[in-house]
Amino acid sequence: MSVILCRREQVTNPYYIEGLGVNIHSSQELCYAVYHHPLFFTDGFVDLSLTEFVRDQLGMGFVAARMEQRIKTGDKPDEILLMFMQECDYYTAAELGKLRQTLTAIRRLSPLEYAKKKADYLAEFKQYGKAIAGYQEILEAAAKNPDDQLEGKVWSNLGACYARIFQFVKAMESYDKAYAKSRDLKVIEKMYYLTRMSPSLELKDRHRSLVTGQLQEEWDKEFSRAEEKAEEGEALLEIEELFQKDSIRRLEESAVLVEEWKQEYRNMA
Amino acid sequence: MDGLILGLDLCDAYTQLVCDAGEKSWIMPTVICKKKEEDVWLVGEPAYASALKGDGIIVDKLVKLVKKDGTSTIAGIKYDGMQLMVRFLVQVLRLAQEEYGTDKIKKLVITVPKVEIRLLECLRRCGEYLGADPEGIHIVSHTESFIYYVLSQKREVWTNQVGMFDLSQDGLCYYEMKMQRGMRQNTVLAEWERLEESFDLNILNSDKGARMADKILCSCGSRLIQKKLYSAIFLTGKGFGNLNWADNFMKLICSRRKVYMEDTLFASGAMYQGMDLLREKSAYPYTCICEGRLDSSVSMKVLSKGQESQLFLAKAGDVWYEAGADVEMILDHQDYLEFMITPLDSKKKKLMRMVLEGFPKRDDKTLKVLVQVGFLDERTMAVTVKDQGFGEFFPATEAKIRQEVML
Numbered sequence: 001m002s003v004i005l006c007r008r009e010q011v012t013n014p015y016y017i018e019g020l021g022v023n024i025h026s027s028q029e030l031c032y033a034v035y036h037h038p039l040f041f042t043d044g045f046v047d048l049s050l051t052e053f054v055r056d057q058l059g060m061g062f063v064a065a066r067m068e069q070r071i072k073t074g075d076k077p078d079e080i081l082l083m084f085m086q087e088c089d090y091y092t093a094a095e096l097g098k099l100r101q102t103l104t105a106i107r108r109l110s111p112l113e114y115a116k117k118k119a120d121y122l123a124e125f126k127q128y129g130k131a132i133a134g135y136q137e138i139l140e141a142a143a144k145n146p147d148d149q150l151e152g153k154v155w156s157n158l159g160a161c162y163a164r165i166f167q168f169v170k171a172m173e174s175y176d177k178a179y180a181k182s183r184d185l186k187v188i189e190k191m192y193y194l195t196r197m198s199p200s201l202e203l204k205d206r207h208r209s210l211v212t213g214q215l216q217e218e219w220d221k222e223f224s225r226a227e228e229k230a231e232e233g234e235a236l237l238e239i240e241e242l243f244q245k246d247s248i249r250r251l252e253e254s255a256v257l258v259e260e261w262k263q264e265y266r267n268m269a
Numbered sequence: 270m271d272g273l274i275l276g277l278d279l280c281d282a283y284t285q286l287v288c289d290a291g292e293k294s295w296i297m298p299t300v301i302c303k304k305k306e307e308d309v310w311l312v313g314e315p316a317y318a319s320a321l322k323g324d325g326i327i328v329d330k331l332v333k334l335v336k337k338d339g340t341s342t343i344a345g346i347k348y349d350g351m352q353l354m355v356r357f358l359v360q361v362l363r364l365a366q367e368e369y370g371t372d373k374i375k376k377l378v379i380t381v382p383k384v385e386i387r388l389l390e391c392l393r394r395c396g397e398y399l400g401a402d403p404e405g406i407h408i409v410s411h412t413e414s415f416i417y418y419v420l421s422q423k424r425e426v427w428t429n430q431v432g433m434f435d436l437s438q439d440g441l442c443y444y445e446m447k448m449q450r451g452m453r454q455n456t457v458l459a460e461w462e463r464l465e466e467s468f469d470l471n472i473l474n475s476d477k478g479a480r481m482a483d484k485i486l487c488s489c490g491s492r493l494i495q496k497k498l499y500s501a502i503f504l505t506g507k508g509f510g511n512l513n514w515a516d517n518f519m520k521l522i523c524s525r526r527k528v529y530m531e532d533t534l535f536a537s538g539a540m541y542q543g544m545d546l547l548r549e550k551s552a553y554p555y556t557c558i559c560e561g562r563l564d565s566s567v568s569m570k571v572l573s574k575g576q577e578s579q580l581f582l583a584k585a586g587d588v589w590y591e592a593g594a595d596v597e598m599i600l601d602h603q604d605y606l607e608f609m610i611t612p613l614d615s616k617k618k619k620l621m622r623m624v625l626e627g628f629p630k631r632d633d634k635t636l637k638v639l640v641q642v643g644f645l646d647e648r649t650m651a652v653t654v655k656d657q658g659f660g661e662f663f664p665a666t667e668a669k670i671r672q673e674v675m676l
Contacts, residue, residue: 003606005571005580006597006637022661028599029660032635089574090599090634 004028004090007059015053019118020125021267027058031090034081038102039121046077054084063087078103112138112147116154126267128161135161152182159190165265168198176204185210189219196223272375273365274547276540277358278414278533279381279392281332282438283507284313284357285536288365289544294533295364301357302327303343312360331357332381335391351391355398362399374399376543378407380414380535382439384561386645389590407546409588410561411435412459414538415444418531419503420457420553421541426527429500432493433534434486436508440467441486443493444503448555449613456586456613459559464489470508479514486518499526505534556586558613563587563647565612565676569640571598582642583650585613593643597657600636604628606654610676621674628656628668635659650674 007027014023017033019040024030034041048068055064063084070080082096082103091099109117119134135158142151159174172194179187188207195201203211211219230236242253274289280299287294297313302325304311311319319325328334328341328348335350342348366372377399379392389408396406419427433444446459466485472478494502502522504512509530512519522528531537545551558564567583583592598606604625611618628636637657644650652672658665 001603002572002577002601003569003603004599004601004634005573006599008597025660028634028637029662032659032662036632089572092575 007088009058011057013053013057015050015057019122019127019130021127024053027054027060027088028090030058031085031088034085035091035095035099037121037125038099038106039118041081042078042103042106044077046071046080060087078107112141112150115141116150116157119154120157123157123161123164126164126264128165132158132161148181152178152184152187154178155181156184156187156190159187163190163194163197168194168201172201176207179207189215192216192219193223196220272373273369273371274376274540274543275362275365275374275378276414276536276538276543277361277377277379278411278536278539279332279379280437280439281330284361285533286361286365287533287536287540288369289540293365293368294536295361296532297361298329299331299357300327300329301331301353301360305344310356310360312357328353332388336385336388338387351394354391355395358395358399374401374405376405376407376546377401378409378414378539378543378546380409380411380539382411382442384408384410384590386590407542409539409542410559411442411535412444412461412560413557413562414535414542415461415503416446416457416459416538416557416559417542417545417553418534418538419446419501420555421538422501426501426529429498431501431503432497432499433503433505434489434509435506435534436470436486436504437506438470440464441489441508443489445493454556455554456556456558458613459557461560473508473511473514483515483517486515487521490518490521494522501527501529503529503531503534505531556584558586561588561590561647563589563592563644563676565610567642567650567676568609568611569598569607570609572601579609582608582640583644585611589644589647593641595639595641597637597639599634600625600638601634604636606638606640608650608652608674610650610674612676623652623654623670623672625654625668625670627670629663629666631659631663635663645673648676650676 009026011025014025015030016023017040020033020037022033024033046067048071051064051067051071054067055061067080067084070083078100082100085091085096085099106114106117115134115138119131119138122128122131122134135154138154139151139158142154155174155178159171159178162168162171162174172191175187175191175194178184179191188203188210191203191207192211195203239257242250242257245253276287278285282299283296284299285294285296298317300312300316302311302316302319303309304319304325306324311325316325316327320327326343328343331350331354333339334341335354338350340347340349341353362374362377377396381388392408393403393406396403415433419431427446427448429447431446435442435444441464442461443464444459444461446457449456449458466489468482468485473482509515510532512530519528545553563583563585566581566585568579568581570577571580580596582594582596600606606623606625608621608623609618610621625638628638637659639655639657641653641655642650650673652674654670656666656668
């Protein structure tokens with residue numbers, strides 16, 4: 001238990017982290033992002049634009065100079081990043097030791113495993129467009145060295161990403177390919193839910209034959225539960241609240257909300 | 270001359286002004302008068318004269334008027350305390366400006382019996398109207414001016430305790446000062462009290478009244494100064510302008526110690542402080558603990574460079590209305606803040622815990638708060654803690670806590 005005193009940092013131009021889709025306004029946020037999402041910081045993150053931010057925005061000129069020196073001498077980017085984080089005084093030596101282990105483990109992943117992990121991460125952060133591109137690259141690469149288990153997982157995740165951005169047809173196609181590779185009934189379940197969400201879609205006969213009456217009943221129940229949960233969701237309650245307001249405020253606030261949704265969708269896709 | 274350094278003693282009964290430029294000082298009643306038919310304002314004795322002649326309307330007790338946020342209607346126009354105070358101060362300062370042929374004020378130190386927030390704000394705003402640089406105006410207590418006056422005298426005057434009686438139309442007060450020598454820093458402690466035995470100076474006009482006044486002072490003197498080792502005792506105020514009535518009191522205080530009379534003690538002390546404030550290095554390297562200054566330090570335990578250290582938010586001896594800090598902090602595995610309050614006697618230090626109720630629960634090290642510490646007077650600290658959010662990861666909420674703590 002402790003209290004950390006924050007440095008005075010006047011960040012006027014935040015540093016944008018594409019993978020996370022967030023702007024960084026302080027050294028603590030940057031450390032937090034690296035610590036919790038190291039996958040986004042292993043590929044060419046340590047460069048001169050970062051040191052420029054460290055120097056000009058965070059006011060850590062001496063640290064930036066040391067980072068630049070180490071970049072020039074070809075030091076490992078992970079070590080440079082850890083050195084920066086040590087200077088920020090946000091994480092303890094023990095915590096940084098743990099991060100070092102995580103980074104080492106990431107470096108040990110095969111290129112395909114690494115690419116999948118990264119795409120999964122992007123999907124987790126609702127960066128579906130980037131995740132889809134990542135999954136497609138993996139599938140292209142996997143075509144040279146077929147691996148049904150990996151490809152099955154990738155097609156399934158790709159299907160989930162398409163579904164999240166309402167491209168249900170593409171989602172269905174992806175799940176179809178996922179099932180072909182993995183033969184996992186879970187994939188059929190997802191396809192069934194797609195047909196419930198988009199009634200124009202249908203399960204192919206070969207898939208329909210796998211859905212027993214008992215399974216269908218269970219999945220229907222599960223779908224209803226999900227629908228009920230969605231109805232109680234915070235976002236829906238907000239909209240209901242909005243419609244309780246007078247017409248002028250309703251109009252103003254709904255315009256703001258729609259703009260937020262559009263922005264969110266643009267970020268996703 | 271590149272500007273005046275002025276000490277101004279502002280009380281309800283009288284105002285004194287002294288300037289570093291020469292020996293001249295001004296003493297006048299704190300009154301202002303507006304002529305009935307013209308927009309002419311007079312202060313001090315000319316104000317009384319005009320009111321007596323019947324061609325002006327007078328307002329007195331200006332300090333009290335400001336403190337209670339009162340107004341006064343003159344010739345059908347309502348003026349608030351600050352408007353009258355500005356006019357009064359403009360006229361008073363003009364005396365020195367005309368005498369020394371310059372308008373520029375390099376430092377103005379105003380000394381008042383007690384520094385209260387309303388009076389303080391008014392005098393600061395007056396400063397803006399007077400065209401003085403805000404950095405050039407300071408408001409201090411009589412106790413602080415007493416310290417500066419005494420310390421500007423020869424060392425032998427303040428080797429031991431120093432006492433002072435102030436007798437004016439505003440009452441009878443006793444001041445006491447002592448130097449506490451420490452390993453790192455010497456501390457000057459001064460306090461004052463308004464004595465209940467106060468009397469109206471008009472009683473000195475009769476023999477009987479004068480004898481009674483002498484008796485009253487003897488009784489106070491015996492009670493206050495006996496059994497203490499003084500190096501000097503000062504007398505100030507209009508009541509001590511003539512000491513013929515105070516034979517017994519003088520006998521009492523003059524035994525085994527030096528006694529000094531000084532008419533403009535507070536104003537001079539303020540002026541000495543003004544001179545000192547302009548020096549690069551203070552000639553008074555002491556921690557002053559007195560009216561208007563904090564008598565305790567406030568600190569927090571923080572983690573810096575992996576080590577626990579004490580962060581001082583305010584230090585004993587800081588001027589309370591300028592003391593305080595704004596700091597951003599991140600809480601790691603805890604939902605409270607702790608403040609250590611350390612008086613001069615560090616054995617009496619106490620810990621104040623502030624639980625951040627209503628603050629969001631977040632991942633570790635992402636509860637970033639702004640801690641604002643300020644003081645409402647020497648004894649009351651006000652702490653405000655606001656949720657700052659953690660960038661775009663966790664946007665700030667409205668969570669906020671304010672707590673007042675008696676030091």
